[in-house]
Amino acid sequence: MGDGKGRYRGAGSGLPRESRLAGWLRRRSRDSEPDDSGREDLLLAVAAAGLPLAPAAYPVAYRCSCERIGCPTPGRHPVSFAWQTQSTTDPAQIARWAQGDPEANFITATGMVHDVLDVPLEAGRNALAKLLEQGIEVGPVAEVSGEGEDARALFFTQTRGTPEDEDEWWPCELDCHPETMDEHPGLRWHCRGSYALVPPSRLPGDHAVTWVRGPEHALPEPLTLLGALTDACARYAVDHEEAWPLHH
Template structure:
């Protein structure tokens, strides 16, 4: 029964993957293909790397930064040939993403609500991490950037245990991408359907609240 349920969940997610990629592109958010969460021979990832360190949660191509696009025809072509590909959103272009433990994310959302602070889009990854989408930093603030490539994760902010800042040269897995567990990335607060309506909050305001929440949720 569990396998049947998992197959159904996977089928629904595959059907929505192209639609989601096109919706993000319509918002002006570049997308690229992510590896499928399962491969041949019982491997956890569809890529060709043995012992993939991040199964189903990284781009298909090492040149993802150049390939990412909002071109709907190119996106349709990608998913017509690779319908099980997950959806990757590069960061540091239209938005940055703060990546925190789910418990700290829940705490931060409650605090934002009480303080009247706009949270912006927020996604959940396998009930373990929350992704807070915020306005990207300008090139003037180069000292605020961390880089992330195919085989690494963003550096953690030392003063805020458990908090990662995805910005230029980094990326996040987007809903409804599927993880090896069979669970899908989901929106807690979904973006609006048009760029004009999708307001991204100031990163420093959100960072302050997330930092406090991470420190309380994960005391050093």
């Protein structure tokens, strides 16, 4: 289908009038363009809080800018395979990336400075209300809008580091790769070797990643949040008749 550009020149021009569909598509394109106001400032604030960033893909309609046919996670993955070594808090580099590709999303590499506890959005909202009511210090929190299990809440915490007894923890590779989100509706702990999108990121279907509590909040110890989050996820699983993810 043509895009309709240059087809309408007004009454009496002798050229065919632009179709309603072409006009609607162009208006939708304009309406869906990202609002760049404050985008770079938001990214620099994340970097200033010590969270390393790297460029990520972005949605093109319901496809992904990476142009991979059938990309399983459109707009949700890093651009470079070297994202772990590429990620940085250098404001000059982040500004160059942001200005060089105004549509790019950004991810933050976890397990170096911080981790991310990733839960269903409904469970996350319930847990956040409980934590704040109890006076527990909660750090940055972001929401990922979406349908069903795509809707998530992201709790940014200090990193667990590398415990001496690794058996006390579950490694990221087993539970929380971003590309396996539909397999793990419960809590996923993004730590070493993983990443999470940071606001302001856009997702297919007019969905987005936005801050509920910004990066100006200090990163808490993950264990101070873990009880409330696991309880909320357990209630969520029962309410939605979903089995807890025991197999990976």
